[in-house]
């Protein structure tokens with residue numbers, strides 16, 4: 323397939339307009355059109371790239387011969403838009419979270435399967451170069467046995483997010499990343515949630531999760547913090563990795579007590595501060611890497627790097643966290 327792939331974006335708000343920019347920059351993709359119920363927003367973005375603007379995405383799907391579409395409307399609308407686009411035989415790239423419920427996420431997967439189109443899900447942090455390097459280091463055994471993953475994703479409340487709470491909107495990033503890095507599945511979880519500012523949904527989550535390999539995950543996620551922090555740390559026998567998602571920095575704080583020669587059972591004789599290593603990370607815009615990867619999956623007719631099942635899994639775990647928070651109960655999966 324050497325022809326240009328014809329792309330469109332549905333929903334050109336704060337995320338979708340970046341998809342439009344990246345598609346317009348890609349050499350093997352042609353941005354054809356954008357759609358947004360906010361017609362002024364659609365026209366504004368369309369004019370930047372010299373493409374057509376639609377207020378009704380259905381009209382766009384009827385009129386334009388498309389190969390792929392990004393769906394970046396509010397989360398609760400992902401399902402209806404995805405079903406419609408799939409029915410037009412267009413490959414779907416759906417922003418994360420895949421949907422606002424497990425039922426909707428499954429319906430999107432079913433629609434893509436029935437139409438024979440690819441479904442990619444925008445778990446963008448999986449394309450963060452610092453996370454990719456961390457995954458290489460963990461899989462190479464650089465940390466030894468892993469004990470705990472700790473994610474802090476906090477910042478001010480974005481008033482545009484009306485349809486879901488912070489668990490669906492932000493914790494889905496970390497749930498996906500944690501299962502990926504731990505190489506394990508969540509077996510139980512517990513959440514305390516609070517609603518302080520959001521009219522309907524929780525805006526604070528303190529969560530604890532347990533993986534099937536014994537690793538513990540801690541989630542500190544909220545929309546109540548005046549400054550934006552996106553950090554992950556991973557501790558294990560040999561020390562602690564620390565990622566700053568925003569600056570794409572990766573550090574290893576070594577445990578100087580750890581020695582190669584000790585039996586693993588007695589390896590953790592103590593913990594003391596050793597060297598700090600800052601990895602040299604080649605920065606790349608995660609959205610660009612993500613969309614390039616999706617386009618490659620279409621061209622090579624292979625499964626997208628992050629497909630519907632992973633998107634559904636994050637939504638399922640988010641739903642369980644919300645339930646746990648409402649009931650103040652541990653949920654065993």
Ligand SMILES: NC(=O)c1ccc[n+]([C@@H]2O[C@H](COP(=O)([O-])OP(=O)(O)OC[C@H]3O[C@@H](n4cnc5c(N)ncnc54)[C@H](O)[C@@H]3O)[C@@H](O)[C@H]2O)c1
Pocket residue numbers: 332333334335336337338357358359360363377379393394395396397399417418419444445446482491
């Ligand atoms: N991957 C990430 O890190 C990331 C970051 C931000 C947002 N997102 C996701 O992207 C999606 C959009 O979020 P956002 O922050 O850009 O929201 P936003 O409110 O800024 O943009 C949504 C846009 O969709 C438009 N819209 C609403 N209903 C529509 C319809 N029926 N047809 C066409 N357009 C419609 C709105 O007018 C708006 O312009 C959400 O699912 C969100 O979770 C992902």
